[in-house]
Amino acid sequence: MAGIYIHIPFCRQACHYCDFHFSTSMKHKEEMIEALMTEIALRKDEMNGEIVETIYFGGGTPSRLSPQELEQIIGEVYKHHAVAEAIELTIEVNPDDLIEGDPDKLLQEYKAIGVNRLSIGIQSFREEDLKLMNRAHNAGEALKCLETATKYFDNISVDLIYGIPGLSDEAWKQNIETALSFGIPHISSYALTVEPKTALEHFIKKGVIDDPSDDQAARQFDILVEALGKHGFVHYELSNFGNPGYFSINNSAYWQGKKYLGIGPSAHSYDGTTRSWNIASNPKYIKSLQQGELPLERETLTMKDRYNEYLMTGLRTIWGVSIDRIRSEFGPAFSDHLLEQSQAHIREGYLKLEEDEGETLLKTTAKGKFLADGLASDLFLLNLQES
Template sequence: MAGIYIHIPFCRQACHYCDFHFSTSLKKKDEMIGALLTEMELRKDELKQEPVRTIYFGGGTPSRLTPEELSGLIRGVYNHHPVAEEIELTIEVNPDDLVQTDTEALLQQYRDIGINRLSIGIQSFREEDLKLMNRAHNSAEALKCLETATRYFDNISVDLIYGIPGLSDEAWKKNIETALSFGIPHISSYALTVEPKTALKSFIEKGLIEEPGEEQAARQFDILTQRLKTAGFIHYELSNFGKPGYFSKNNTAYWQGKKYLGIGPSAHSYDGTTRSWNIANNPTYIRQLNKGELPLEREILSAKDRYNEYLMTGLRTIWGVSLERVEKEFGPTYKAYLLEQAKEHLERDLLILEENAGEQVLKTTDKGKFLADGLASDLFLLNLQ
């Protein structure tokens, strides 16, 4: 099974913390849609006719497109690929795009064109947080959006951000409780990070905004994990929590190393051995595709690259890193290296070796979860050939 990600590079406005690729102008929207369809045509054989199990509209803000425009892109996928009958079709939406129109009609149109999962960028229910991050919606719109969306969709995920300057633990708990009150089955939650070349970075350097604190983020991560556990959610990936049956099939495929095709400017693709990425420039992307050229670069991943990537993704998930898979795919030297590097973290109760169906699996402990990325980098293979 494979997945297709379609990057829609348009947003209503720039959030202060965001370093994703997007434009706030819709002037070239029609040309961009044409280019996306052209890229689908040119790359139709890259998945080797494997059935497509997930289609994911990300961005940017895909809800900046109309249902008719989205439907055309969905038809493009069906025209070029075999699609599984039980497909997960997700769209990322922002509250402002849902409520600043006939919300119920829009949600019904989404359902009519085959969308069956919403990922809603709430980020926070507090006005102070939304203003600090320069979100395009306000608290009332976030509440209205969820109130209506839950009447039309069962499979809904919301994004929440913690570690925001000025966000107290009590306010964070209230954010979590507000999300849970709508009965949603999935939450994606991230610490506010300061990326280079963002407005947030500039404001911090000028002393206008306090820098996010690591202790605050770690504490609020613990609050989140404990509360969602009692609410029946499974913490199946570092930043993702789902009720049974509601894990993101799209993202789970990424973490488990399945093939995926990324369509659109800045989108990445992976076929098991090769990674490619499109240029992050809208005019150049459109121009090259109009000439029948793919605007991308490719790299063949070495065994070391694939091993390191498996560690990075595996340790973030409940499935962990299989020692049997490491030995089978990379050889006994890699397995021995991994166990040697993991010793200190096993002793510190940050990692644990568990038996799973007769094989040993390396996982993070509850104590080590928040440190998963750092632990993976400590285990990376740097010099072994």
């Protein structure tokens, strides 16, 4: 399979914690849409004829574009690619965009253009959290958004953030229960992190906001895992929980190392051996494509790079890391290194080896799940000579 990610680099306002590429100015919206469509056309051969099974509009905030504008971009994908009949077509939306004007009409128009999955950036149902993060919506709009969205879509994912300064464990439990009360089948949840050069970092340095607590984040992660597990959710990736049949096909492809094409400023692409990324500048991106040039850089991943990336993504998921795949794809030196390096973490109860239909898999335990990224980094191959 192959997937296409389309980055829409516009937001109503800047969230204090966000370091993604976006602009709050919509001044050059039409030129951006034309540039996106041009990039899709110029890169039509990069999929090598593979069937596109997912289209994902991320950002930024894709719901800043109208359904008619999104339809233009979707049409360009269909024009240049073979698209699966049962495609997963996701759009990220913010509550303030969804309920502005006539939400029923907007949601019906999304369905009419082929959108069949919504990813809604709720983040919190608490007014104080939303203000701290400088979200564009309020608590009432978060509730109204879900009340309306669930009338038209069953495949909905909600984003929630934990580890927010001032967010008690009880309030966090209430956030989870509120999302579940709408019958939401998928939840993506992340710890609040302090990214460099964000407003959040500035406010913490100035003492305006408390520094997020690692202990609080770990504790609230455990609360999340327990609560969603009781409601039948599968914890299939470190930050993602879904009812059976509602896993994100698009994101699962990333974590399983499948090909994807990234369209738009700052978007990344991967074809199995090569990674590329577009320039993170709206004016430069538009100008380059107006001149018929792709605004991207490429790098060919070394065997060591691919091995390390497989560890990082694999340990975050329920599928784990296949020792047999490493042996066949990278060589016995790599699999022997991994088995040796993982022994200490296995003894400490953070990792485990499992047999599944004759295949040996390295996975995180319940104790090690929250530490998956750190465990993978510790297992990275740094000095082994490639053969």
